Amino acid sequence: MDDLTYDRALDYIERSGLKQARLLGGEPTTHPKFISYVQKALERNLDIMVFTNGLMSQKVLNFLAQIPAGKLSILLNTIHPNENNPRGISRQKQIMAKLAPSIILGITIYSTIVDLEYLTVYLNEFNLKKEVRLGLAHSVLSQQNRFLHPKNYSIVGRKIARFKEEVDVKGIKVGFDCGFVPCMFPPDSFELLHEELKKAGNCCHPIIDMLSDGTCISCYPLNDLKKIKLHSQLTAPELIEQFEKELRLYNEIGIYPYCRSCPLFKTRCNGGCYSFRIQRYQNQT
Amino acid sequence: MVTNCRFRIRKNVHYAIETTGVSIINTENKHGKYITYPEAAVWLVLAGNHSLTRSIRLVTFILQISKNETIKMMDQLMTDWRLESFIE
Numbered sequence: 172m173d174d175l176t177y178d179r180a181l182d183y184i185e186r187s188g189l190k191q192a193r194l195l196g197g198e199p200t201t202h203p204k205f206i207s208y209v210q211k212a213l214e215r216n217l218d219i220m221v222f223t224n225g226l227m228s229q230k231v232l233n234f235l236a237q238i239p240a241g242k243l244s245i246l247l248n249t250i251h252p253n254e255n256n257p258r259g260i261s262r263q264k265q266i267m268a269k270l271a272p273s274i275i276l277g278i279t280i281y282s283t284i285v286d287l288e289y290l291t292v293y294l295n296e297f298n299l300k301k302e303v304r305l306g307l308a309h310s311v312l313s314q315q316n317r318f319l320h321p322k323n324y325s326i327v328g329r330k331i332a333r334f335k336e337e338v339d340v341k342g343i344k345v346g347f348d349c350g351f352v353p354c355m356f357p358p359d360s361f362e363l364l365h366e367e368l369k370k371a372g373n374c375c376h377p378i379i380d381m382l383s384d385g386t387c388i389s390c391y392p393l394n395d396l397k398k399i400k401l402h403s404q405l406t407a408p409e410l411i412e413q414f415e416k417e418l419r420l421y422n423e424i425g426i427y428p429y430c431r432s433c434p435l436f437k438t439r440c441n442g443g444c445y446s447f448r449i450q451r452y453q454n455q456t
Numbered sequence: 457m458v459t460n461c462r463f464r465i466r467k468n469v470h471y472a473i474e475t476t477g478v479s480i481i482n483t484e485n486k487h488g489k490y491i492t493y494p495e496a497a498v499w500l501v502l503a504g505n506h507s508l509t510r511s512i513r514l515v516t517f518i519l520q521i522s523k524n525e526t527i528k529m530m531d532q533l534m535t536d537w538r539l540e541s542f543i544e
Contacts, residue, residue: 419486420481420483420486420488421481423479423488423490424472424474424479428472428473428474428475429474429475430474431474431475431476431477431490432475432476448472451472452470452471452472452479452481453470453471453472454465454467454469454470454471
């Protein structure tokens with residue numbers, strides 16, 4: 172993203188009455204102007220949230236470390252120990268040590284071979300915020316990315332429920348990103364996950380991502396569905412409305428063929444990630 | 457004989473198979489419809505690109521109705537779907 176587009180993005184954030192600039196990528200910290208872009212946002216008195224894998228340069232790390240914790244949130248997408256990436260994990264630990272007050276640990280789950288216990292080890296070792304964000308890797312419409320297929324949700328759901336049981340007694344909060352569906356969890360964990368599920372089942376909606384060329388998309392998985400060019404009057408609520416209008420057509424089904432028959436459909440669950448729902452439509456003729 | 461025998465799904469029309477029916481959407485005019493069985497069975501057989509004779513035979517067998525009833529039903533449904541811009 173060039174300077175002009177970035178400035179326009181900040182204008183849009185201010186115009187929309189938002190208080191936070193969220194920088195994501197790819198890996199935003201590797202952008203050559205990352206530091207100056209963060210400074211620009213801070214000058215406008217915006218809070219900063221950086222979505223990062225933590226593999227940032229020492230210069231960027233030192234820069235982020237001097238930002239007051241209240242102004243900066245780092246959502247650190249952790250490398251799972253199964254990934255056999257000791258150098259990456261070692262670097263992430265340095266980030267955790269240096270930016271501890273700003274860090275929220277997270278993981279994007281794309282495989283069923285995922286145990287989450289290592290997150291609590293990090294929380295204790297680096298005295299981090301007692302909160303972890305769990306995300307599911309959703310498929311882009313072209314399916315050209317690594318994602319967790321909905322048929323595997325129940326395997327992951329069982330693991331998350333077990334994890335939640337363990338961390339609850341330690342006072343650690345578990346937050347869900349978009350696309351979680353209640354039926355992925357064992358029914359006996361519904362009470363335990365009550366708070367998370369209240370939001371989870373209905374949380375697939377446009378979040379508005381801005382691409383480097385200044386066009387806006389509903390979210391990363393729906394990158395190919397619709398793009399809207401930002402102009403000087405457009406605000407977040409207007410963009411959300413336009414994307415919601417586009418997505419309305421896909422509200423009648425869920426990610427599974429049996430969603431419509433589920434008593435939770437359209438009450439406690441909107442049917443899961445739109446990208447998967449859209450991919451269920453075909454035209455064979 | 458089925459009078460509206462040509463079944464070709466329009467370019468911007470897509471469908472998803474559900475346990476209780478078929479969801480059809482037209483992304484051009486943003487119109488959508490949910491059809492339940494037995495109509496959904498007719499849609500799916502026709503979408504299978506079989507010959508007309510085979511389609512009639514399949515629907516007759518699946519719905520356990522007579523050949524004449526099948527032809528009448530297919531005829532009516534295709535007229536409706538054409539009017540709704542789902543098929544050409």
